[in-house]
Amino acid sequence: MVRGDDDRERVRAAVNLVEQFAAITKVKRSGRSFTALCPFHQEKTPSLSIDPARGLFYCFGCHKGGDVFTLVQETQGLSFPDALQALARQAGIVLTHRPGDGKRAADRERLVAVMRRAVDFYTRRLLSGADAGPARAYLRSRGYDRALIEKFGLGFSPTEEPSLGTELRSAGVSNSVMERAGLAVRRGWDRGPSDDGFRDRFRGRIMFPIHDLRGDPVGFGARLMGGDGPKYLNSPETPLYRKSRLLYGLHLARREISRSDRAVVVEGYTDVIAMHRAGMESAVATCGTALGEEHLEALGRLGQRIVLAFDADRAGSDAVLRGERVSRRSGRRLDLRVAELPDGKDPADLLQEDRLEEVRQAVDDSRPALQYRMERRLAGVDLTDPESRARAVNELGPLLAAVADQATRAEYERTLSRMTGAGLSEIQAVVRRGARGAGIEGRAGRRRPDDSGGPASRVIDRHAHRGSAVERELLKAVLANHPALRELEVDSTLFGQDLYRQAFQQVEADWRVTPIGRPTPIAWRGECSPDESERQGAPDEVDRELLAISADGLEPGDPRPLVIRCRRAALRREMDAIGARMRSLAADDPQRTRLLAQVVELERRRQELTGDLR
Ligand SMILES: [Zn+2]
Structure with a gap:
């Protein structure tokens, strides 16, 4: 085992x-x-x-x-x-083998253990330290009670001894581990004669621990309580802490995001806490960085709708473009929205003013981010002036062009036409130009790494509407006798379209014996041949397709991704067939269990193939 x-x-x-x-x-x-x-x-x-x-x-x-x-x-x-x-x-099971048991996992565990000690130290200091009085008073003034402090693991980093470093060192944690966890910094000019060259990174600050998805503390955001320095200081990038990926509060919010299919992104740590206090438990915030693609991906895995509830101007065009890029890549449409909070205030301030209902309403009334951008851009533009109207339309073109879903994009084109009074064809032309400028093909749906660039991808784009473009491409590789095909499992089950399956079967025998370096000969059924009666008359549809493919020019790209995609589609067809059988059985038919197991196994194989594609 x-x-x-x-x-x-x-x-x-x-x-x-x-x-x-x-x-x-x-x-x-x-x-x-x-x-x-x-x-x-x-x-x-x-x-x-x-x-x-x-x-x-x-x-x-x-x-x-x-x-x-x-x-x-x-x-x-x-x-x-x-x-x-x-x-x-x-x-409540203790694992005998720690998963991923190895050097990296062990290192991670060690750093997380140190972070846990740090969270614990800071919280104790906040609750009972003599030097934490102002911090306690500040939090009390914001209505934070002990339960809330414990739920979010809030703390205080002291300026006086005993410091975190002193405590950790006495527990046997080395300076270099503290440094790698982002808790200690090397002293420079201020090095004292008796210390050992390190001091605590965070001093005199309210500490907001930042957790990963499983709830392990991996970093801190820290708010200054007095003295000099930036108002907020975050952990540096460490083996645990990657700010491009982490979202504050996500470990507490993920269940509610899954349930409601909606995440709310707010500006700061105190906004997240305020939202949770108000019962809006799907709130998260970035950790001192803009909302990036990895953040959107993480949220998109949990829920489809992502509501941006922070300062309206910052919820800008960049977020729209990133959202569409993520939609394209994941093949899953993100519904990115903007909530306009009353008076442009932050949730923490509004909730402090007892304006809970207004926040809730603003989130419920959120509008699609792109529509919001369009309205913002057009506000105050004199639409009767052709030049300013054209400028606005030209600026919005690339945004519309970025929309991954074709039907949605068409809808926005109509909306923009209505909003500006510009003709629909004019808008469409601008969007097409925008697409070329942004290097986006006018193609809807997912974009995989293997279909960017190369002659194969252009053909796939052109034939995408037929849904069988990949099979046609694979057939082309067979006709070109691509050497890589010899190491792959290629058979007629890869072809779901009757036309291409028949075409493959027609050339298969010849292909298998054609030496590498020569194209596969096409013996079409219409060829006059006295002893094979079925091969008489004019070329039929299969012949014509084979000829058309070879007439396109036989320069196929790497066939491996094509085979994988066809194999995946073939597995899907098998699963659908089993699904149809299952539906015809009674709910308690014992056969269902066996069929379900088959389907799950097929899906597992399909997923493994996805991995190969990346
Ligand atoms: Zn489903």
Whole structure:
């Protein structure tokens, strides 16, 4: 048995898959199995089935499937080792092999342990330190009580001894580990004669610990309480702390984000805390940086709608462009919105003024971020003046061009035409220009790393509407007798379109015996051949397609991604066929369980292929 498999099975046996689903979505019993509203896609009637006996699930709507680990990984954005650990913790199981047991995991654990000690030290100091009086008074004035301080692990970093460094050193933590955790800095000019060259990074500040998704403290945001220095100071980048990825409060908010399918991004740490206090528990904030693509990706894995509830001007065009890039890449449409808070105030201030309802209303009334940008840009523009109107339209063109979804983009083109009075064709021309300027093909949907650049990708773009472009490309690689195909499993099951499957079958035998370096000959069925009666007459549709493909010029790109994509589609077809059989069976038919297991296995193979593609 592979190391750690034992742990995996113990955890699997201890957790109840149905309960795990029930915690995040609506679950209904149906015979021996259960159905649920799928947490992975938007739906009104449940199409996800759960087999509690085998611990497997599968959604017939979006084709997600797997076991309890898949569920936790996908809904909480965790890696497998993290999901295993999270579930083990929930079930009260102590893992015999720490997941990912190795140097890096051990190093991470050591740093997290130091961070935990630091959080604990700062909190104790805040609650009882004589030097923390002003910090306590400040927090009291904002209405923070002890429960809140403990929930968010707030603390105070002292200027006086005993310092964090003193405490950690006496517990055997070395200066270099403290430095790597971002807690200590090397002294420069101010080095004293008796100290050992390090001092605490944070001094005289209210401490806001920043956690990763599983709730481990990985960094701090720190607000100055007096003395000199920047008002807010954050941890430096460390092996644990990556500000481009982390969101403050996400470990507390993720469940509510999954449940409501909506995240609210606010400006600062105190805004997050204020929102949680007010019962809006899907609030998060970036840690002293702009909302980037990795943040959007992390949020998008949990919920589709992302509401930006911070200073309206900063919720700018950049956020719109990033959101669309993430939508394109993930193939999952992010619904990025802007909430306009009353008087341009922050949630913390509004809640301090007892204006909870107004905040809630602003979030509920949020508008699509792009529409918001359009309105902002056009506000105050004299639309009767052709030049200023053209300037505004030209500026908005690239934003509209970035919209990943074609139908949505068309809708915005019509809206902009209505708002400005400019003709729809004029708008469309500007958007097309914007697309070229931004290097975006006028193509909807997902964009994979393998279909950028190269002659193959242009052809795929041109034929994308036919849905069979990839199969056609693969067929072209067969006709070109691409050497890489010889190491891949290529057979007729890869082709879902009758036309291309027949075309492949027609040339397959010749292809397999054609030496590398020569193209596959096309013997078409219309060829006059007295002893093969079916090969008479004019070229049929299959012949014509083969000829058309070779007439395009046989310069296919790397066929590996094509084979993977066709293989994935083939697995999907198999799964759909099984799904159709399952639907025809009664809810308690014992066969269903076996079929569900098959589907889950196929989905697992499909997912593995995705990994190869990246
Ligand atoms: Zn689904």
